[in-house]
Amino acid sequence: xxxxxxxxxxxxxxxxxxxxxxxxxxxxxxxxxxxxxxxxxxxxxxxxxxxxxxxxxxxxxxxxxxxxxxxxxxxxxxxxxxxxxxxxxxxxxxxxxxxxxxxxxxxxxxxxxxxxxxxxxxxxxxxxxxxxxxxxxxxxxxxxxxxxxxxxxxxxxxxxxxxxxxxxxxxxxxxxxxxxxx
Numbered sequence: 001x002x003x004x005x006x007x008x009x010x011x012x013x014x015x016x017x018x019x020x021x022x023x024x025x026x027x028x029x030x031x032x033x034x035x036x037x038x039x040x041x042x043x044x045x046x047x048x049x050x051x052x053x054x055x056x057x058x059x060x061x062x063x064x065x066x067x068x069x070x071x072x073x074x075x076x077x078x079x080x081x082x083x084x085x086x087x088x089x090x091x092x093x094x095x096x097x098x099x100x101x102x103x104x105x106x107x108x109x110x111x112x113x114x115x116x117x118x119x120x121x122x123x124x125x126x127x128x129x130x131x132x133x134x135x136x137x138x139x140x141x142x143x144x145x146x147x148x149x150x151x152x153x154x155x156x157x158x159x160x161x162x163x164x165x166x167x168x169x170x171x172x173x174x175x176x177x178x179x180x181x182x
Contacts, residue, residue, distance in 0.1 A: 001123070001144070002144050002145035003125070003155075004148065005129070005149075005150050006129055006148070013128045014035065014099070016152075017036070017097065020126070021097055023152070025052075027160075029159070030094045031093065032052055033052050033095075033097035033099075034052065034099055037049075037057065047060050048060060049099060052097060058077055060081070061077070081111065085114035094167075096125045096126070098114055098115060101115070101128070101129045101133060101137050105133070105136070105137075106133045124162045
């Protein structure tokens with residue numbers, strides 16, 4: 001019920017996660033969660049999380065200026081997003097996409113409660129993890145997650161399989177996929 005795309009620094013994970021969410025939604029799979037969007041200047045980009053259900057953007061970075069070094073993550077912004085997931089978990093959907101399990105989550109904050117809430121509710125979760133946080137991720141999930149290569153076929157295959165198993169277990173019928181155009 002839990003999977004992480006393990007990716008290396010430099011891989012365009014944010015674009016990849018958006019493409020995965022778009023592909024699943026096009027198939028009629030009901031996704032919720034957030035994906036990251038970076039904007040602004042290349043020398044000092046800003047970050048926002050975009051709610052997949054509403055398109056609402058939540059700022060998660062502090063503007064520390066072009067001379068800043070190190071993390072510019074705004075943990076208050078992450079806390080606001082995390083609080084919204086309490087209501088989201090009660091909605092009817094197929095898959096929760098949480099953009100990353102990163103530094104904030106490794107340190108016990110960030111969207112960690114959203115991961116736990118979804119797991120408790122039996123909702124499949126897809127996320128992404130870079131090597132510096134793999135050990136913290138492994139401790140967090142305690143062997144309950146699978147690692148996925150950053151390949152669309154592998155990720156979409158896992159999503160389809162886990163959603164199908166969940167629907168079968170719940171006695172639900174699958175949502176029809178949209179008809180392919182000629």
